[in-house]
Amino acid sequence: MKIIIAGAGAMGSRFGIMLHKGGNDVTLVDGWPDHVNAIKKNGLKANFNGENITVNIPVMLQSEINSSEKADLIILFTKAMQLDKMLQDVKPLISKQTKILCLLNGIGHEDTIEKYIPMENIFIGNTMWTAGLIGPGQVKLFGNGSVELQNLGQGQENSAKKLASFLSESGLNAKYSDNIHYSIYRKACVNGTMNCLCSILEVNMTNFGATKPAHDIVVTVVNEFATVAKHEGVDLDVKEVVEHVESCFNPDTIGKHFPSMYQDLITNHRLTEIDYINGAISRKGKKYNIATPYCDLLTQLIHCKEDILGAN
Numbered sequence: 001m002k003i004i005i006a007g008a009g010a011m012g013s014r015f016g017i018m019l020h021k022g023g024n025d026v027t028l029v030d031g032w033p034d035h036v037n038a039i040k041k042n043g044l045k046a047n048f049n050g051e052n053i054t055v056n057i058p059v060m061l062q063s064e065i066n067s068s069e070k071a072d073l074i075i076l077f078t079k080a081m082q083l084d085k086m087l088q089d090v091k092p093l094i095s096k097q098t099k100i101l102c103l104l105n106g107i108g109h110e111d112t113i114e115k116y117i118p119m120e121n122i123f124i125g126n127t128m129w130t131a132g133l134i135g136p137g138q139v140k141l142f143g144n145g146s147v148e149l150q151n152l153g154q155g156q157e158n159s160a161k162k163l164a165s166f167l168s169e170s171g172l173n174a175k176y177s178d179n180i181h182y183s184i185y186r187k188a189c190v191n192g193t194m195n196c197l198c199s200i201l202e203v204n205m206t207n208f209g210a211t212k213p214a215h216d217i218v219v220t221v222v223n224e225f226a227t228v229a230k231h232e233g234v235d236l237d238v239k240e241v242v243e244h245v246e247s248c249f250n251p252d253t254i255g256k257h258f259p260s261m262y263q264d265l266i267t268n269h270r271l272t273e274i275d276y277i278n279g280a281i282s283r284k285g286k287k288y289n290i291a292t293p294y295c296d297l298l299t300q301l302i303h304c305k306e307d308i309l310g311a312n
């Protein structure tokens, strides 16, 4: 099985390393020249659960893609803003059989993917794995995680189940979900609270969880997501989702993780995915005539911070 990781930053590197360690034919594709050149020169370096390892995985720039060999599976791990361009660039690697798996955070990526890929080959999901990009060619990976996925096209359930077992063979702990829109909204509630709040407050998830107002803020934001989700046929169990979000405060599991939005904005002064998370809820709220004041403000505050820090 020829696997392409399209977007090989923090998470793409994690999945690339785990699938490579699992004995698979993996190639990384990325658009950041310094990162790609560092991997070509020195291998991909990872602190993997405390152990320093170097993995030699083939890697190429998006601009170096040629059509010689088609992929069986492409796993998308760009940031949301980079997804459309990546799909355009990987076109030469796609045959009629190529399956595409999208595990990006945020809501509505299927609308972008459907422009390029036939529905029966699209698989969408979300992941509770985490990863950090330390610098070009170097990642830090700790903790455990999981993947939930489902087919977008009708009649592809068996393919989705096979894909989940295939990922699990490399330790990725993947499961087929028969209600992936619920899972995506549930994970979006984690990002709609942790990513923006840890970035605005410049803390990790444990530190945010230790503040007195944390619980009330989480409940209010999750309720805004749930009200919008209901208009899209997704009936979130707010109490369960709040518990799920708050489980991220645990310092012994993933509480010490600085969310990817923090890594983008605070560490690297890069633009964020806020418009695909809280911003998506604000837009949908307007469409359905639902007030989403917390999501509106959190989106605006992140955009303020992008401006203040000169993010690009």
Ligand code: NAD
Pocket: 007, 008, 009, 010, 011, 012, 030, 031, 032, 035, 077, 078, 079, 080, 082, 103, 104, 105, 106, 127, 128, 129, 130, 131, 132, 133, 259, 260, 268, 273
């Ligand atoms: P990432 O920013 O590490 O990588 C995405 C792309 O940005 C890559 O092409 C990378 O090379 C490029 N990039 C990274 N740093 C750069 C820099 N300083 N200069 C120029 N280019 C740079 O993204 P990620 O954290 O792997 O996230 C991918 C997707 O997975 C996102 O949708 C994210 O929300 C989601 N996600 C992330 C985590 C996490 O812990 N990082 C966990 C779950 C889901």
Ligand code: AOT
Pocket: 105, 127, 128, 129, 130, 190, 191, 194, 195, 248, 254, 257, 258, 259, 260, 261
């Ligand atoms: C995360 N983090 O999704 C993952 O950093 O964007 C991110 C992200 C799993 C559980 C909690 C947070």
